[in-house]
Amino acid sequence: MNLRRDVFQAIADPTRRAILLLLATQTLPAGAIASNFDTARPTVSKHLQILTECELLEQKQTGREIYYHINAKKMKEVAEFIEPFRKMWDDRFNKLESIMKKYPQ
């Protein structure tokens, strides 16, 4: 199985991207995740299953609830994950460079 391709397929879906975004800053149980979407709950469960299978999400049993959180290690394997951070600095430095090129010497 090509796991890497699977990760990109997982991210290609807008609902799954929205789930990753939702979990970027917090850990939530399946019910709370589903309540953020108009989609039927079994559909959200299916998305959670796919994200968990390709290891982008991890599960943790707490009491009766299963909580989901992002697997940062796996996310980093997706080149796109770290690229926006690099791009942010690249944009800033490009701006710095163009401002200073015009600076009167």
Next chain:
Amino acid sequence: MERKTKLRAEEGKQEIVITREFDLPLELLFKAYEDPEIVEQWMGTKVLKLENKKHGSYQFETTDPKGNKYGFNGTIHEFSPNQKIIRTFEMENTPFGVQLEFLEFEKLSDDTSKLNMSIVFKSIAYRDQMLQIPFAQGLNMAHNRLQNIVDKLK
């Protein structure tokens, strides 16, 4: 085209290293970090305070398009013109904690220079969270754009 800004975030380390080569003399590159008015322009933030000396401190304030204000501050540990800045950095009212920044400025030729920026976080988890912010914002924007398109189809 070769990427001018390079980012290294090694597995199992609580550090990020950013390097960039500039088509600028070393003195002009350093000035962009020293002069508050220039910092404001390229960082896109308001500079409330910038004391470029040991034991000095700085304070930035950024306003988003909705008018929400975000504060940033830090303490200067070393300020050696055209060579080095060591300082802390903290995003106020966030759980990210303080990070330590080592900025090294290097002359490559009369017209080019290099910046080596090493950022150390409290833990690997904090570092990975910080790296995720622009990714999450990007996802959010992509999602909003998609939502706009879907809304128009309705």
